Amino acid sequence: MMTGMSTIVAMRGARPWIRVGQLAVALVVVAAGIFVLWYRGTYNVWPGQQASTRVHWCGRDYESFSDAPLTRQQISSQEHYLIRAVGQYPPLAWSPRELFAVSVTGATQTSVSPPPVCATVVYLRTGPDQYEAYSLEGGP
Numbered sequence: 431m432m433t434g435m436s437t438i439v440a441m442r443g444a445r446p447w448i449r450v451g452q453l454a455v456a457l458v459v460v461a462a463g464i465f466v467l468w469y470r471g472t473y474n475v476w477p478g479q480q481a482s483t484r485v486h487w488c489g490r491d492y493e494s495f496s497d498a499p500l501t502r503q504q505i506s507s508q509e510h511y512l513i514r515a516v517g518q519y520p521p522l523a524w525s526p527r528e529l530f531a532v533s534v535t536g537a538t539q540t541s542v543s544p545p546p547v548c549a550t551v552v553y554l555r556t557g558p559d560q561y562e563a564y565s566l567e568g569g570p
Contacts, residue, residue, distance in 0.1 A: 472486055474486060478523060478524050487548075492566055493565060494564050495563060499557070500561045511533060513531060516531045529552055529555075531553070532551070
């Protein structure tokens with residue numbers, strides 16, 4: 431049987447572990463908040479959202495400039511090179527869409543210096559044989 435004094439002593443011994451747990455939870459919440467803000471700043475959408483009028487790829491931002499979706503045949507007639515899938519966008523969307531960019535045949539990147547060449551236009555697949563074009567913002 432515990433006396434009133436021994437109960438207080440037992441609870442004081444447990445308090446450091448409670449404080450450590452609270453601190454750990456607080457750190458996880460802060461880290462998650464920082465990650466969400468970084469993601470929003472980088473990809474221009476909140477985690478779980480679809481792509482907006484801007485996409486981020488190859489360290490650059492691209493903005494949508496077309497009103498109507500393009501077909502693969504229309505893109506092929508405009509581009510001098512083949513386009514290929516370069517990833518999913520945005521990475522943490524509930525249903526990310528495939529992102530396409532111009533592929534220069536024979537241009538293999540073996541080092542990071544000079545940096546890889548980024549396409550001036552990328553295409554986001556929005557449906558079967560439907561693509562939205564995004565143009566590079568800013569200069570090279």
